[in-house]
Amino acid sequence: MSHTTEWKTHLYLFEEDRTTKARVELDTGTTKLTGHGTARCNPADADVPEIGDELAAAxxxxxxxxxxxxxxxSDMGDAGTRPRAGAPWATPSD
Known part of the structure; x- marks a missing residue:
């Protein structure tokens, strides 16, 4: 079975007072999720905005x-299955 789809993402970066905040939005067509990240520049370090962007985005x-x-x-559970125990992508915290 062949399947092709496109998911749209947008990444927004905001910097103020040596703090960078990132918001990444994912729209799968059926679900919308938003991730958040923050990076703070140590006062003893040089302010390099690109580094803050990279860390906050990551x-x-x-x-x-x-x-x-x-x-x-959750979808796997709804479908009557669970992640395989010991699978590298299924950690105990998941």
Whole structure:
């Protein structure tokens, strides 16, 4: 069975007072999820906005990934199946 779909994402970055916040939005067509991440520049470090952008974006995407994994596990349960114990992508915290 062949299947092709497109999911749309938007990443927004906001910087103020040496703090960068990121919001990443995912729209699958049936579900919308939003991940959040923050990066703070140490006062002793040089302010390099690109580093804050990268860290905040990575954290927002990690948050989104965790939400997506929880959703997949919930959908698996609804379908009458569970993640295989010991699978590398199925951690005890999931």
């Amino acid at each position: 954290r927002a995407m990690q948050d989104l990934g965790a939400q997506l994994k929880r959703l997949a596990f």
